[in-house]
Amino acid sequence: xxxxxxxxxxxxxxxxxxxxxxxxxxxxxxxxxxxxxxxxxxxxxxxxxxxxxxxxxxxxxxxxxxxxxxxxxxxxxxxxxxxxxxxxxxxxxxxxxxxxxxxxxxxxxxxxxxxxxx
Amino acid sequence: xxxxxxxxxxxxxxxxxxxxxxxxxxxxxxxxxxxxxxxxxxxxxxxxxxxxxxxxxxxxxxxxxxxxxxxxxxxxxxxxxxxxxxxxxxxxxxxxxxxxxxxxxxxxx
Numbered sequence: 001x002x003x004x005x006x007x008x009x010x011x012x013x014x015x016x017x018x019x020x021x022x023x024x025x026x027x028x029x030x031x032x033x034x035x036x037x038x039x040x041x042x043x044x045x046x047x048x049x050x051x052x053x054x055x056x057x058x059x060x061x062x063x064x065x066x067x068x069x070x071x072x073x074x075x076x077x078x079x080x081x082x083x084x085x086x087x088x089x090x091x092x093x094x095x096x097x098x099x100x101x102x103x104x105x106x107x108x109x110x111x112x113x114x115x116x117x118x
Numbered sequence: 119x120x121x122x123x124x125x126x127x128x129x130x131x132x133x134x135x136x137x138x139x140x141x142x143x144x145x146x147x148x149x150x151x152x153x154x155x156x157x158x159x160x161x162x163x164x165x166x167x168x169x170x171x172x173x174x175x176x177x178x179x180x181x182x183x184x185x186x187x188x189x190x191x192x193x194x195x196x197x198x199x200x201x202x203x204x205x206x207x208x209x210x211x212x213x214x215x216x217x218x219x220x221x222x223x224x225x226x227x
Contacts, residue, residue, distance in 0.1 A: 032213060043205070043219040044162065093161050097213065107215060109161040 003027050004096050006110035013084055014118055020080045021113045023094030029074035030096035034107060035067070038091040050077055084117045091115075119144050124206050124218040131225055135196045139221045141206030142188045153180055153191045154205040156220060162205055166191070196225045 003026040013019050023033055032051050036044040048069050050056035056069040068080040077096075081088055091114050095107035124141045131137045143151075150169055154162040166173065168189055172181035179192040193200055206218035 034215075044217040046214060046216075049214065091159070106164075106167075109163070112159075112161045114159070 002108040004030075004094065004108045004110040006094055006113050008113060009111060010114040010116075012116045012118065015085050016083055018080055018082045019084055019115060020078055021092055021094075021115075023077045023079070023096070023110050025075045025096040025108070028096075028098055030077075031074070031098045032096070033071055033077040034095045034097075035069060035077075035079050036093045036095065038093060038112075044093060047079075081115065084115070086117045089115055089117045120218075121145060121210070121216045122206055122208050122218040124221050126219055126221060128222040128224050131196055131223070133196055133198060133225055133227055135225075136192065136194045137196060137223065138193075139191045139204055139206075139223075140188055141190070141218055142186075143206075143208045143216075144187070145208070145210040146184075146187060148187075148208045148210045150209040151180075151182055151189050152207040152209075152215070153178075153189075154207055154217075156203045156205055158203075162207075162217075165204070193223075196223075198225050198227065201225045 005024045007022045035047045038044045046059050047062045048056040048058045050069050050071040052071050052074050058064045071077040091112050093112040094110045097107045121144050152167050153165045155165045156162045166180045168180040168182045177194045181190045201224050203220040203222045205220045208216045
């Protein structure tokens, strides 16, 4: 159980284009989804937290107008990188969790999306 | 000071060896702690949760020392398949997880 999928698994795009990444919880309803970014040899950095039906909460330094997050249902969240530039090239990973006994600290990770912007 | 600190390694150990990783965290109010494993170019996978004084799962033992604010991971009888990066992860006080930069383990024959 607790499977999270991401699509696409990798994408190459030209500078200035927008890229949409989907994150789905396949066998559970995720009350919260998280988006992370990981640069080579660095740790996962949380970009934003989204709860179904409400606006995402972005971490300091993450541009909300550049990284658009939509969490329209309990099983789907999308991250759109708008006007992508080479410095946005990274490994984007989503995770999902559900509220259980007041805790949401168990997160299940998707397989990640490797974005390369040329 | 980083919220979660780990020795990046790499730790190069022979098969069958016992290896231990330490991790320190800065927020004394942190409630829960985890060890994740991440293989190259893959997503992190939960290895163990550490909620109280520690727990054991087969060859893996995690310990928590709240007074000193560190957690450890002990791997006994290392296997080649244990080669990976081990991430120390802390839940400070909300539903966020704070990741360490990871400790790389390489087990050789």
